[in-house]
Amino acid sequence: MSSLLLARNVRRAISVLGGGSGGINALSGVRPVARRFVIDMSYSAHFMDFKGSSIPSSMKKLVVNKLSPNFREAVSVQTVAVPTPGDADLLVRNRFAGVNASDVNYAAGRYDPSVKPPFDIGFEGIGEVVGLGLSASSRYTVGDAVAYFGSGAFAEYTVVPAKESVPVPAVRPEFLTLLVSGATAYIALKRLGDLAKGETVLVTAAAGGTGQFAVQFAKQAGCHVIGTCSSDEKAGFLKSIGCDRPINYTTEDLAKTLKKEYPQGVDVVYESVGGSVLEIAVKCLANKGRLIVIGFISGYQTASGIPDFRGSTLPVKLLQKSASIRGFMLPHFVSDYREALGSMMQMFAKGKLVCEVDHGDLAQEGRFVGLESVFRAVDYMYAGKNLGKVVVEVFPPPVSNKL
Numbered sequence: 001m002s003s004l005l006l007a008r009n010v011r012r013a014i015s016v017l018g019g020g021s022g023g024i025n026a027l028s029g030v031r032p033v034a035r036r037f038v039i040d041m042s043y044s045a046h047f048m049d050f051k052g053s054s055i056p057s058s059m060k061k062l063v064v065n066k067l068s069p070n071f072r073e074a075v076s077v078q079t080v081a082v083p084t085p086g087d088a089d090l091l092v093r094n095r096f097a098g099v100n101a102s103d104v105n106y107a108a109g110r111y112d113p114s115v116k117p118p119f120d121i122g123f124e125g126i127g128e129v130v131g132l133g134l135s136a137s138s139r140y141t142v143g144d145a146v147a148y149f150g151s152g153a154f155a156e157y158t159v160v161p162a163k164e165s166v167p168v169p170a171v172r173p174e175f176l177t178l179l180v181s182g183a184t185a186y187i188a189l190k191r192l193g194d195l196a197k198g199e200t201v202l203v204t205a206a207a208g209g210t211g212q213f214a215v216q217f218a219k220q221a222g223c224h225v226i227g228t229c230s231s232d233e234k235a236g237f238l239k240s241i242g243c244d245r246p247i248n249y250t251t252e253d254l255a256k257t258l259k260k261e262y263p264q265g266v267d268v269v270y271e272s273v274g275g276s277v278l279e280i281a282v283k284c285l286a287n288k289g290r291l292i293v294i295g296f297i298s299g300y301q302t303a304s305g306i307p308d309f310r311g312s313t314l315p316v317k318l319l320q321k322s323a324s325i326r327g328f329m330l331p332h333f334v335s336d337y338r339e340a341l342g343s344m345m346q347m348f349a350k351g352k353l354v355c356e357v358d359h360g361d362l363a364q365e366g367r368f369v370g371l372e373s374v375f376r377a378v379d380y381m382y383a384g385k386n387l388g389k390v391v392v393e394v395f396p397p398p399v400s401n402k403l
């Protein structure tokens, strides 16, 4: 799946949501804040300051200059002109940008080998509209809160086509967690998990960006949920979101614990780590078990991007249990996206969904603020330190804005 195709497919899904005043606000049942409608009649005047804060002429953004699975080697900060939105575009000042495990794959050029450096990076952002084109002004106005999924979110300002942006009730990082991480868990479990009440579900990297949602959705389906993680703090968090059996694999042997406590095996695995963890997960499948391949992060920082897997006995293992392995890529499930996002927004509004965000407050050099902190945030995630979705604060809130 190429990055462009991936972004295009998800953007198509987002546009199905109907960017503009209906969209997510309508889906979520959250009342939008009172808005000042501005119809910009002058195309030449489509730059409009947001509540008195001026738009500078230059900005910083991250650019992939060299393909490498070493993020720091591949990516650098550049100072460039603030882009001008076209007729149907929004200029978004990014308040928050989401860090994803696959930023490393993207910087290594694994998504679309035909795309050569330099290119922009960063999958998702949320912020305020600070400028817009004439057509875009029929649905948006300066000051609107929007989220989006697409390349180029690791920048202070990003131009986003209006029809591909998601109106949100407020610029809160929690909404950012739903676009990719939440949607992946929601749709993968719904479409490929075939969850039944009373079944056992194993989630790997359970306390991370997407794992936290898999735990909650499996629990909501009435399942017994096991979650792997690397610290007692994460295990405590997993308990707090309904995980029945957190396994801190740094203090407990994962394979032995599963064998001892779940002799009948587990019915569904939401698997993100790959390599030896995938081998253990295949081994512990119950009869008619379903293993969903969400990712294989343990290999992403290697030259091939793929962790070792001893798979020659795989057909035997699957056959003996009538088990199956299913791959999941979010852009292949565009038709499920609208329902997934709407449903998650409603759950969040009703306090029925925890969207845990990790801003790096406990990271060695402190909170992830400013674009330069993306490098630290990627290191932090790959060191397994994050609890929840890793989010970088690109800009502090505007002075006059109470969001």
Ligand SMILES: NC(=O)c1ccc[n+]([C@@H]2O[C@H](COP(=O)([O-])OP(=O)(O)OC[C@H]3O[C@@H](n4cnc5c(N)ncnc54)[C@H](OP(=O)(O)O)[C@@H]3O)[C@@H](O)[C@H]2O)c1
Residues within 6 Å of the ligand: 099, 100, 101, 102, 180, 181, 184, 205, 206, 207, 208, 209, 210, 211, 228, 229, 230, 231, 234, 272, 273, 293, 294, 295, 296, 297, 298, 299, 328, 329, 330, 331, 381, 382, 383, 384, 385, 386, 388, 389, 390
């Ligand atoms: N298929 C899709 O459409 C899709 C969409 C989104 C994400 N994903 C996949 O979902 C997985 C999680 O992504 P995310 O962005 O949400 O990240 P994340 O879970 O927030 O962070 C990664 C976590 O993986 C765990 N981990 C286990 N072994 C690791 C290793 N060898 N190296 C680094 N981390 C390791 C760490 O948690 P512990 O230390 O607690 O184990 C770490 O906190 C990735 O595989 C990603 O590619 C797939």
